[in-house]
Amino acid sequence: xxxxxxxxxxxxxxxxxxxxxxxxxxxxxxxxxxxxxxxxxxxxxxxxxxxxxxxxxxxxxxxxxxxxxxxxxxxxxxxxxxxxxxxxxxxxxxxxxxxxxxxxxxxxxxxxxxxxxxxxxxxxxxxxxxxxxxxxxxxxxxxxxxxxxxxxxxxxxxxxxxxxxxxxxxxxxxxxxxxxxxxxxxxxxxxxxxxxxxxxxxxxxxxxxxxxxxxxxxxxxxxxxxxxxxxxxxxxxxxxxxxxxxxxxxxxxxxxxxxxxxxxxxxxxxxxxxxxxxxxxxxxxxxxxxxxxxxxxxxxxxxxxxxxxxxxxxxxxxxxxxxxxxxxxxxxxxxxxxxxxxxxxxxxxxxxxxxxxxxxxxxxxxxxxxxxxxxxxxxxxxxxxxxxxxxxxxxxxxxxxxxxxxxxxxxxxxxxxxxxxxxxxxxxxxxxxxxxxxxxxxxxxxxxxxxxxxxxxxxxxxxxxxxxxxxxxxxxxxxxxxxxxxxxx
Ligand code: HEC
Ligand code: HEC
Numbered sequence: 001x002x003x004x005x006x007x008x009x010x011x012x013x014x015x016x017x018x019x020x021x022x023x024x025x026x027x028x029x030x031x032x033x034x035x036x037x038x039x040x041x042x043x044x045x046x047x048x049x050x051x052x053x054x055x056x057x058x059x060x061x062x063x064x065x066x067x068x069x070x071x072x073x074x075x076x077x078x079x080x081x082x083x084x085x086x087x088x089x090x091x092x093x094x095x096x097x098x099x100x101x102x103x104x105x106x107x108x109x110x111x112x113x114x115x116x117x118x119x120x121x122x123x124x125x126x127x128x129x130x131x132x133x134x135x136x137x138x139x140x141x142x143x144x145x146x147x148x149x150x151x152x153x154x155x156x157x158x159x160x161x162x163x164x165x166x167x168x169x170x171x172x173x174x175x176x177x178x179x180x181x182x183x184x185x186x187x188x189x190x191x192x193x194x195x196x197x198x199x200x201x202x203x204x205x206x207x208x209x210x211x212x213x214x215x216x217x218x219x220x221x222x223x224x225x226x227x228x229x230x231x232x233x234x235x236x237x238x239x240x241x242x243x244x245x246x247x248x249x250x251x252x253x254x255x256x257x258x259x260x261x262x263x264x265x266x267x268x269x270x271x272x273x274x275x276x277x278x279x280x281x282x283x284x285x286x287x288x289x290x291x292x293x294x295x296x297x298x299x300x301x302x303x304x305x306x307x308x309x310x311x312x313x314x315x316x317x318x319x320x321x322x323x324x325x326x327x328x329x330x331x332x333x334x335x336x337x338x339x340x341x342x343x344x345x346x347x348x349x350x351x352x353x354x355x356x357x358x359x360x361x362x363x364x365x366x367x368x369x370x371x372x373x374x375x376x377x378x379x380x381x382x383x384x385x386x387x388x389x390x391x392x393x394x395x396x397x398x399x400x401x402x403x404x405x406x407x408x409x410x411x412x413x414x415x416x417x418x419x420x421x422x423x424x425x426x427x428x429x430x431x432x433x434x435x436x437x438x439x440x441x442x443x444x445x446x447x448x449x450x451x452x453x454x455x456x457x458x459x460x461x462x463x464x465x466x467x468x469x470x471x472x473x474x475x476x477x478x479x480x481x482x483x484x485x486x487x488x489x
Contacts, residue, residue, distance in 0.1 A: 033181055034110035034189075048303050049138045052119055054098075056105040057296040059115030062285035065154075066190045067112035068178070072171035073157050080156045082149050090153070091144035091218045091431050091452075093125045093136055102136065103145075111182065111190065116282055118300065121145055121221070122248045124401055125433045128314070130448060134433060137310050139248040140401055143219035143442065144431045146454065148208055155205055158198030165191045204229050207236045214461060216242040217454035218431025220409055224267070224360040230281060232367040240462045241356030244409030247402055252305040253342070253395050260342030261383065264407035265357050266392045267365065269380035275300050276379050277372065286375045294377070309398030312487040314437050324485025327478055331471045335393040346390040351467030353408050357388065396489045403441030404430055410458050410465035413441025414486055418479045420472045424465045429453030440483050
């Protein structure tokens with residue numbers, strides 16, 4: 001009998017087989033170099049603090065920037081940053097010897113990508129003197145980070161015609177040696193797609209370019225408006241309410257059943273909800289793997305729940321502090337160490353700037369809660385059925401490190417807060433990290449503070465330092481002792 005497969009057919013079959021093999025190899029390479037997920041380097045998970053500062057929460061998938069593009073952007077577009085020094089000019093906390101700043105996460109998903117985590121806005125740095133080595137405090141307020149300038153930088157780079165494969169590849173080739181496959185991937189896919197992705201954000205960030213809104217400046221962002229424009233995709237309105245980055249330590253002090261609420265205006269029910277919503281904000285898209293995502297949220301909830309506030313690291317006069325406690329009990333405790341602490345104090349009573357409250361309402365809360373629920377995620381969520389007309393009487397643990405003060409960061413130091421509002425500084429510089437032990441807060445004036453920091457003008461919109469006129473009538477000697485006590489909290 002003859003061979004049933006004629007030679008012509010056999011040839012066709014071999015070609016087909018080869019094509020399948022090539023496609024499989026191509027597919028494998030595409031997956032391996034484009035999408036294959038690798039765990040982060042092991043040191044990142046070696047301590048909870050490192051995990052908080054550098055650990056991925058999954059933001060690299062949709063919001064990540066390819067590492068080499070991230071690396072060369074400040075070299076290609078230095079003029080789009082607030083000053084010299086690359087990303088450091090954005091005030092991001094950057095530990096010596098680290099490849100990326102705190103709050104930036106490097107993870108390989110096909111190719112190395114850089115995302116962000118909570119620590120970019122929730123890590124404090126301070127120095128005792130200009131010559132001291134900075135101390136990094138995980139979960140402290142990110143008072144140096146200029147989030148607005150970072151967002152604008154990325155959009156401005158993408159809009160520039162010089163953001164193209166030729167220019168970016170030239171810079172990348174100058175700093176690293178990619179193999180042929182990576183070079184092709186970067187040139188034909190990664191660079192054009194990244195540009196496209198960043199340009200898509202332009203419309204949502206339009207309000208960051210408004211001339212009638214002052215800059216957020218270092219250490220602030222307009223969190224509720226970010227939620228409106230990114231999570232529920234509402235069109236831009238006229239509200240403006242940037243707030244100071246808060247501390248995130250010791251979150252277990254907030255107890256829902258005692259009526260405690262989270263965020264400055266008490267618009268979220270509990271820490272778990274805020275953490276989940278913040279994490280979704282960083283991902284910029286529904287989580288790829290829900291269980292893994294919830295795992296990150298639970299870990300953060302546990303870690304931040306139990307992390308103690310840092311102790312004041314400089315000398316405290318204990319005698320004065322004891323006297324100061326009596327003044328605190330008489331003037332402050334009814335809001336800051338009582339059943340009112342952690343609950344909303346009506347705006348008429350505290351009298352501080354109203355703009356932040358106007359950025360958010362019950363309809364926004366309902367819409368956001370629906371978005372999260374539709375992702376199949378469970379949480380108590382944003383407050384839909386309580387008045388949102390005031391600010392939370394803050395717990396004061398670690399208050400020494402939470403300058404500048406009030407929800408909008410409008411008062412530079414604790415000493416200034418104990419002055420009537422017309423005597424508080426109208427103009428100061430925020431985001432410089434040298435500590436001022438006499439005023440209890442950061443240094444906010446002088447050549448270095450002005451060079452590094454961003455200007456806060458309390459006469460501008462959203463920036464008022466009005467209200468909270470408590471303890472302002474005390475004598476200077478009493479204020480000294482009260483300040484000494486506040487250092488012990
Ligand atoms: C881009 C900066 C930024 C990032 C990133 C960020 N936050 Fe925040 N966070 C803020 C600001 C600003 C507020 C204050 C919001 C308000 O009330 O207006 C806040 C509020 C909070 C609060 C409420 C604090 C309180 O005392 O009421 C918690 C808790 C919190 N964030 C945790 C997180 C966690 C956990 C992450 C990461 C998953 C995260 N945040 C990411 C800026 C940020
Ligand atoms: C009637 C209640 C009330 C009294 C009394 C009161 N506070 Fe406050 N305090 C508040 C509220 C509400 C806020 C939040 C206001 C805001 O951010 O706009 C606040 C905020 C603060 C902050 C800023 C917290 C931060 O993270 O920026 C400090 C510090 C503070 N108070 C200290 C004091 C001291 C010291 C006294 C006593 C001399 C005092 N307060 C008396 C209600 C009160």
